[in-house]
Amino acid sequence: MARANAAYYAGRDPFADFVTAPEIAQAFGELIGAWAAVCWQSMGAPDPVLLCEAGPGRGTLMADALRLAARVAPAFRAALRVHLVETSPRLRAVQAEALAGADPVWHDTIDALPDGPMILIGNEFLDALPIRQMVWTPAEGWRERFVRAGAFVLEPAEAPPPGEAPVVAGQVMEFCEPARAIVAGLARRVAETPGAVLLLDYGPDRPGSGDTLQALRDGQPAPPLETPGEADLTAHVDFPALRAIAEKAGAVVWGPESQGAFLSALGLFQRTEQLARGKPPEQARALVDAAHRLAAPERMGQLFKAMALCHPSMGVSPGFSPSRSNPEDGVRA
Structure with missing residues (x-):
């Protein structure tokens, strides 16, 4: 799975086969930027601070987040330093164009990120790791x-x-050993140095098992072992297991929360209304439909989840309930 996906991302445009949330609506990246700005304040507004993204795709999410930060949180924009975890030379070139002027620094692995206060975003990053x-x-x-x-x-x-x-x-x-190792390392880091990690991906919010390996080729489901390197291979993220690992490593964990509830709490529909105001009716309807695609339970809103790992001093993470639900037993903690 690892070799097949490495070949796939190195040699193809993955966005011909699937569309991620930042490509669906600019409000998605803007809300993530707002989330990061609030976290930065909760960290004590360190300057400088690393703003990192693992698996940044075309750079769309980061570009939208930076534009929002420059408009509403200029001090955060001035303090942040952009770091991207990306192995594909082709995608690095696309990201460099999207983030021209942001001076991004690329790394092959999360472990290679420099020390210091950090906010890291991982949107549909864990699902492509080998299981x-x-x-x-x-x-x-x-x-x-x-x-x-x-x-x-x-x-x-x-x-x-x-x-x-x-x-x-x-x-x-x-089970996904690389995801578990990555989450454990990130949790230790934000537990020791004020920081925050936001993971958005698809998978259950309660323990489960089953074969979730799937492949997409040319935008359609395909047999996972057919034409390796020409299809995107993914599997559901085991959020309950990752939460337990992160808590054991010392981080405070928020979620997993449904993506729909998370984005709605951050103001998805209010921001969409602002963007649609004054637009021609067809464009306004497209913006509203994009927001519903991200948040509606029957679309991406329920299957996709959000989970945050934070330093214990930071308080409630934006977009999450003040009570942290324990997905393993359903009680409130």
């Missing part, structure tokens, strides 16, 4: 799914990490 899939059978015990000669095969395996999900014979159990 492992395991199956428990009464006769053979744990088996792990591998790829051999273009087909899935099951091989003997040790038990997966404990506490993942109830063992059900024949049911696929999925």
Whole structure:
């Protein structure tokens, strides 16, 4: 999965196959910029501060966030330094054009980001990281799914990490080791130095298991093992597991919250109304439809989630409920 996605992003325009939230509505990136500005104030307004994005796509989200910051939070705009985590040379060139004047600095990995106060955004970043899939059978015990000669095969395996999900014979159990390592590292960092991380992606907000590996090629679902490197491979993000890991590492975790509720709390529809005001009716309707596409439960609003990792001193993260819900047992903490 890692090799296939590396080839895919290096050699193709992924936005021919899918559209991310920043490309749907400029209000998305602007609201993320507002979220970052409020977090910066909660951090004590450090100068300088790293404003980072992992998997920045075309640079649209960052460009919209910077434009908003320059207009409503000029002190934040002056203090921030843009850092991008991107491995694709082709996408780096696109980002450089979109962010001309922002002097972005690129890194191959999150671990390569410099020390210091940091705000990091990851929108549809974790879902493309490689997963492992395991199956428990009464006769053979744990088996792990591998790829051999273009087909899935099951091989003997040790038990997966404990506490993942109830063992059900024949049911696929999925976990993403790179996502867990990244979240643990980010959580340790923001717990030690005031900072914040916002992760937006798709996946459940309660523990679960099952085969969620999927592929998109030419904008259509495709068999995951067909023409590797020519399709985008993704899997659902296990937010409950990542929350537990981040809390263990010392961060205060907000969410996961549905993307619809998160964006609505940040003012998605109010900002959309402002953008639509004075526009021709067709353009105004397109802006409103884009907002509903991001927030409506039957579209992206429920499947996509938002989760924030913050330093304990920062208070309630913008866009989240003052009570942090525990997705594993449904109680309020």
